Amino acid sequence: xxxxxxxxxxxxxxxxxxxxxxxxxxxxxxxxxxxxxxxxxxxxxxxxxxxxxxxxxxxxxxxxxxxxxxxxxxxxxxxxxxxxxxxxxxxxxxxxxxxxxxxxxxxxxxxxxxxxxxxxxxxxxxxxxxxxxxxxxxxxxxxxxxxxxxxxxxxxxxxxxxxxxxxxxxxxxxxxxxxxxxxxxxxxxxxxxxxxxxxxxxxxxxxxxxxxxxxxxxxxxxxxxxxxxxxxxxxxxxxxxxxxxxxxxxxxxxxxxxxxxxxxxxxxxxxxxxxxxxxxxxxxxxxxxxx
Numbered sequence: 001x002x003x004x005x006x007x008x009x010x011x012x013x014x015x016x017x018x019x020x021x022x023x024x025x026x027x028x029x030x031x032x033x034x035x036x037x038x039x040x041x042x043x044x045x046x047x048x049x050x051x052x053x054x055x056x057x058x059x060x061x062x063x064x065x066x067x068x069x070x071x072x073x074x075x076x077x078x079x080x081x082x083x084x085x086x087x088x089x090x091x092x093x094x095x096x097x098x099x100x101x102x103x104x105x106x107x108x109x110x111x112x113x114x115x116x117x118x119x120x121x122x123x124x125x126x127x128x129x130x131x132x133x134x135x136x137x138x139x140x141x142x143x144x145x146x147x148x149x150x151x152x153x154x155x156x157x158x159x160x161x162x163x164x165x166x167x168x169x170x171x172x173x174x175x176x177x178x179x180x181x182x183x184x185x186x187x188x189x190x191x192x193x194x195x196x197x198x199x200x201x202x203x204x205x206x207x208x209x210x211x212x213x214x215x216x217x218x219x220x221x222x223x224x225x226x227x228x229x230x231x232x233x234x235x236x237x238x239x240x241x242x243x244x245x246x247x248x249x250x251x252x253x254x255x256x257x258x259x260x261x262x263x264x265x266x267x268x269x270x271x272x273x274x275x276x277x278x279x280x281x282x283x284x285x286x287x288x289x290x291x
Contacts, residue, residue: 001020002018002074005081005286006066006078010041010083010142011165015279017032017069035069039055039062041085042165042166051095080105080108085141116138116145119281120281123274131151133149135147137262139198139202142165145158161173167257167258190266197272198272199277201277203255210223215273
């Protein structure tokens, strides 16, 4: 049974069509089709505070296209969730209503904590000791979520208004790094061993550039070496050297800045990159609700 998840982020809108499959007693979200459109809502929202008419037209066409693709795959259900940019757009609700009227798709504008919970829902499917403490860091275009788990339960979590597009647009609070440090100091015992998982398109790309196998960890020193190389290169050189798309070549460096800061604060030695995200969680929760 197939489901369609539309993840409307600050940098891109993604459509994942997938189904929950069980092999040897282990369930996972099998990806059937994946489509990504670089809508880049955050560039307007973080500069002007709203989504323009032109961008709204592109938005509507994207959702219409995604709905048609979902129909071709004969999905059981469609869920659409929007995150930071839509949360902060002055006309976010107006745009949401226009899309509902034009496409019939109801977009849920979710808070950072809900986003983190959806991402975590598919962590339960991963094969690792969930009783041991672990941390999940998710870096997006508009926000970064840090979640702390013990015994498979989320003990604490916080969404911070720092993301790749915010950094590029110079719209990050001067106190945000101190806020992150303070929260980590108050919430996480860094002397206690934690597995650290990182999610998001940019860390997935770093994992690929480092030629890592599925769930093979990235050593922090490896991450730092590649980060330094990327940071020294021009935007055009990053595209040429690593075959990055334009909308990846500009955001990958600020993403690395955020990961690097948090990983350094946690005194992390290696990072696990499960390559699951919000859309996987949306599909899994639709599956569980249907079941």
